Amino acid sequence: MSLFEPGYPPPPAGPDPVPDPAFDPVVDPHRGPDRIQLRRTARRLRHRLLAVNAAVGLTALLLGPALGGTTATTVWGGWTVGMLLLAAQAATAVVSAVRYDRACTAQLDPRAAALAAALHREANALHREATGRARP
Numbered sequence: 001m002s003l004f005e006p007g008y009p010p011p012p013a014g015p016d017p018v019p020d021p022a023f024d025p026v027v028d029p030h031r032g033p034d035r036i037q038l039r040r041t042a043r044r045l046r047h048r049l050l051a052v053n054a055a056v057g058l059t060a061l062l063l064g065p066a067l068g069g070t071t072a073t074t075v076w077g078g079w080t081v082g083m084l085l086l087a088a089q090a091a092t093a094v095v096s097a098v099r100y101d102r103a104c105t106a107q108l109d110p111r112a113a114a115l116a117a118a119l120h121r122e123a124n125a126l127h128r129e130a131t132g133r134a135r136p
Helices: 031-073 081-131
Strands: 074-075
Touching: 031 081
Parallel strands: none
Antiparallel strands: none
């Protein structure tokens, strides 16, 4: 057993088990096409955030040794070239976080609310069908 090979027991030998209908993407609302699209959009936004921050971070990291001792050169007041690189990296992190939050609010929140409302309506209908009365 190692970090990359967890010590889970092997699956039982024999024929494949009968698929559980609860995990059918058509039946399970958590795995439906709307949820998959929601996850893809969230993944795309997250990758964009990480790519922008990684690019600026690597640029600042690689410019330090490339510029040699000039990162300690005073540019304006008490600000040095190295401090300006770090300030640019921090500003990029803040701006990209704000844009990520706004993009999630604009693109993901309405879809998630619509999915939640649909699930709530479906749960109410199933409850009414099973018990004959409205769900509290």
